[in-house]
Amino acid sequence: MTEKEAGLKAFADRLNISLDAIHFAASGEGRQDALAKYMGVSQKGARKWLVGESYPVEDKRNRLAALCKVRYEWLMTGNGERYADDRTLRSQAENIETRVSDSLIRIPVMNVECSQGCGRYPPDYETMMDEICISETWLRHNALFSSPSNLSIIVGVGDSMKPTYQDGDLLLVDRGITEIKVDAVYVFRLHDEMYVKRLQSRPDGALLMISDNKAYEPFVITIENRAELKILARILFALNVNRL
Structure with missing residues (x-):
């Protein structure tokens, strides 16, 4: 097997593993047909990707990585982390010892900037940049949260909130x-971009994406587009100070 053939086979293996992970049609002709329709290519073209006979053309690669919910570099080369979403953030944050003492908990500050405006692509690698220690008693008095180990700190960017x-x-x-159980401000991914917005449920099953800044109009996330929505976290509050 030549180096090129080995590279193509490894790419096909990563592609099929990723499609299995998102339950994208069973392997075989059914997967070939479904992938061809989604990507706008012929069944023959999709089959070549899946069996390791060719790579996608350049303008199809980002869309394929987005479909598989994996990093472009990992899918095409096998280098780096597989995921660039909240799973990376979660795995790193969960390795941090949460409790500092009986009264203090440690909260990681991550290198994640979420758009309060028009959307922002997440970083390829999400890592802890710093940490803040907070009184658990004070925190429980001021916020309802699932567990101290689920808490982290990110940066909000933009003026729409x-x-x-x-x-x-x-x-x-x-x-x-x-999950959206109450109307609140969430961190979420929509069409591969990350946002911080207020989400409000509508009786018809759609959602309103609301900016607190009245200069921005609400945006409707239709029932059809809700499949592209992934809730990553709920905002509890801002650790802000008055800037002098």
């Missing part, structure tokens, strides 16, 4: 909340 949150505010989030 003013006056509630300011551009650059540190936002305390609960990663244990991944």
Whole structure:
């Protein structure tokens, strides 16, 4: 087997593993047909990707990685982390010893910037940049959260959530909340971009994506588009200070 053939086989293995993980049609002709329709290519073209006969053309690769919910670099080369979403954030945050003492808990500050405006792509690698220690008694008095181990801090970017949150505010989030049970402000992924917005359920099953800054119009997430929505965390509050 040549080096090129080995590379193609490894790519096909990663592609099929990723499609299995998202339950994207069973292997065989059914998967070939479904992938061809989704990607806008012929069945023959999709089959070549799946069996390791060719790589996708350049303009199809990002869409394929987005479908598989994996990093582009990992899918195409096998290098780096497989995921670039909250699973990376969660795995790193969970390795941190949460409790400092009987009264203090440690909360990681992650290198994640979420858009309070038009959306923002997540970083390829999500790592802990710093940590903040907070009184658990004070925290439980001021916020309801699932578990101390699910807490982390990210940065909100943009002005669309003013006056509630300011551009650059540190936002305390609960990663244990991944469903919309009440109308609140969430961190979520929509069409592969991350947002911080208020989400409000509508009787017809759609959602309103609301900016607290009245200069921005609400956006409707239709029932059809809800399949593209992934709740990553709920915002508890901002750790902000008055800037002098």
